[in-house]
Amino acid sequence: MKKLILAIFLVNFLVGCASNKPKEEAAAPVSNAAAAVDTSAADAQAAADAQAAAEAQTARQAVADEMAALQSKNSVYFPFDVDAVQAADRDTILLHAQFLAAHPSVTVRVAGNADERGSSEYNLALGQRRAENTKRALVLGGADAMQIETISFGEEKPRCNDHNEACWSQNRRADINYNAQ
């Protein structure tokens, strides 16, 4: 399993390089050529700049779109008084881990939560462990530990307020939240 994850990590890392680097290199020669005073060169440079800017904008938009898509499925769930990430959430974890590996400048806050069955302080501690374990799973999936901050809201920010299992199961979760770029 670890080898597979390492392989995923490497592939994604390379893909990340391939998609980012060429844009920077394309921009560099154009700025050197600008030393010659030539209106056509200046026009060409302006066009190239515009194209580069458009490409960078498109790339940024693509990353933003991908982040938005990931943000829409950013919760992992836990059984009562359990802090281990469950097999059912492996795909969610891997999607986020791969994205983080591909975009090393992106950072997230993982916020752990708990249902109300416990004291506020015990649940704060439990939520923190859920966040820590979610972070570990993301790191195993290829993310860098430095990209991930963990916090806990314990039972203080329930998604659902009723005293029943349907509600509690939604409140026992960790959310992976992307920080603004």
Add this chain to the structure above:
Amino acid sequence: MIVRWIVLCLLLFAAPARAELNIEITGAGEHQTPLSLVRFGGDPLIAQSLLEVVGSDLARTGLFRLVDPAGRLPHSVSEVRPAEWAGTETLLLGSIEEVDGGQLAVRFSLFDVVRNAELMAQVVTAKRPHLRAIAHRIADLVYERLTGSPGVFSTRIVYVNRDQGSFRLVVADSDGYGEQSLLTSKEPIISPAWSPDGRQIAYVSFERQRAMVYVQSIDSAQRRLLAEFPGSNSAPVWSPDGTRLALVLTRDGSSNLYLVGRDGQGLRRITRGYQIDTEPAFTADGQNLLFTSDRGGSPQIYRLSLADETVTRLTFESGSAFSPRVAPDGKGFVFSLFKEGVFYIAVQDFGGAQTQILTGGGWEKKPSFAPNGKMILFATEMSGRGILATVSSDGRVKQKMVAQRGDIREPMWGPFPK
């Protein structure tokens, strides 16, 4: 067994805007002392207001049966004819005098009509706006003379009021009057804890998007960050001598216990390991910490000696145990017991492992003793709203205190006024 229902609507005296909590009492003490409160001499409106507060204070304990004086109005011991008072044992009587500069001097006596003897005579003086404080002081003295334990009617409580996504940290009189907001925030506030001198509150606020520990002065509203380490900073509690606090940090991994000086210096880690250790509470001698830990599987209460850091398990309940607080006499502790889906308030002596459940069960959390050890304050729920409740430490008398707005959570009873 006599079960009495007394509903005291504390809207009688102050402006309605100041009456933040309504109180409902159930149960009665094993022995109730018959007591007549005779309207004091002096300004009749002031006298009536004063006696209503004294009466509701004493009635809330469940230890007194208030006997209507039926129009008899002795204002001094020399005016009492014991033969007229067959239905009662004790009279509270007195007079109110307005002295210079808006001061009220309230002279009162406690008189035993069975033995025809004066039990106490005192004068309490304060400015007129502090009439409730005078009444609480008189109730404290009467309670102490008749039960042998100091009264707690002049003490204060702290809690968090959550109303439509707004959180308020509130200090109030023990009967819910005189609410004072220390902090209003859009983010959660939990775990307020009193300093032993009653002047400061330590608490956890999420206002910076994660749990950090603050210490705030009640009178000046000045506050400072005590702990802002990475991860969660929480569960502050003062040592009995007020020189340091115990708290919980996750900066080194899992939730572990730490000690820190009241100035934030000299951080010392107390527990280690991957388990959850939280909710420290000092024993009365300051030499040990009780705490909640899941090191044995389910959350239970443990005791740690600060001298050698040895740990002893104290609760062995099926289910789980949370939020220990030590009794003022140092002999036992109270905690919240979660069993078959229900929270109860329970007490246990340090001597034996026998747990005594005091309440009927519900969402009963965060118990703390009154400073005389006779009552326990906790958070519970009624009709889906978070409310305050108390239970006598023998389990016989219960009160519910209902706020006019929002949910009340995370209470703690304050110390005797210094």
